[in-house]
Amino acid sequence: MALPAARTEVDAPVTCHAPPRPALAAADLGYSAFAERNRPRYTRYAEARLAADARAASVVGATLTYARRNWTWLLSQPSPAADVWEELRFQVRCGCEETVPRDADMAVLYDRLPEASADSVVLCRHLGLRVGEAAELMGLEPPAVKAGLGIARRALPHLADGVPG
Template sequence: MRVDLALGPSARRVSPLAVTDLGFRAFAERNQPRYTRYASARLTRDADVQVAVHITFGLASGNWAWLLSQPVLAAAVWAELRHQVEARLVKGAPPDHHAAALYKALPRVKADSVLLCHRLHFDVEAAAELMGVEPPAVEASLRAAKRTPPPLAERKDS
């Protein structure tokens, strides 16, 4: 026996675009405060922080369908945030001096791991999720950073 399920007259169809918009809004709501913390740790002026985060989310929103097709959406957006922060620095935004020294001494991914875990006090899992990598990658970055000259790798600024 075949049973046909039909939507009643009060049921509303949700367009794929609306679902996509909802997905972006959820992503943005979850990550905006964390992206702002990261940008604030690298840039000293609030206006530069806001521009970097705003542009990142604007580009993510405009390219959301493409981002959904990427192997790791969080990694793609994180790379854009890092790029926007670095673009602000190239344009003359004053850097946080501790963060600038960290990024001068370490490759970006290692510096991001140290900044997120040691300075911003994210646990390894939260930092990995934010950057779109697996926790062992963050752990490896933190171990490698310990081999750099102190106090860069182990500084625990608030």
Template structure:
């Protein structure tokens, strides 16, 4: 059964709101990971193209923000294969930590988001971000001590 035009409009409006809310933070994240403007735009653009194409399905899932965040991670990973790391300490995070830990450090320590904003952006519980920061501190204390995180 096809949704009514009014329902489709509400869905489209939801997608527009989601995009407007998250685009600046997605761009900052991708820029910190990739550094090359064309790669950043490509990764974020592909992420939102995925989200728009899958929007009705995503709305029915329990973790819309998490699903789109995972797509952003994937797109950034694809783009990063073509470019050398911009900041070595950021590359080290992703080489040595689980993705949620590395993302938590990048968002909270490098980009200055608070834990609640980072958890909202990634679509995970606050405790997952806090645990990610603890894991990073335990496993990469030399980066913390040098002020890289």
């Protein structure tokens, strides 16, 4: 009985692992940094708006999935943070339709104020973010957040007073 022939390199399975393209690797790294930086703040915002913490986690997950799938396009936009913030708002609105707000003040804020003003109050008053940090998170300039807080103070002083600046 003859022994089987030794395998040659030609018979060896060929695997081709192309190195990642630098632009894609950089985009992946950029998205990862964006998600790592913003996920905790997005989660705090969603938890403040929604009654169920599990729903908040789902909303943030859906938002970051949107960002990941559209990351290359987002990078071509004037403010990726603003576009992702708009998606988070959309996801939270959908979540609000399925659950009641965490508290009555949230419902009043979003019923009586422009959405950016209400978001500014939530981020700065309820979550304690500084104006600059809230602006960066929402993809706005700090004066826009300050203007939103001013609108809130005039319209609903009992809900917007004491906002840290």
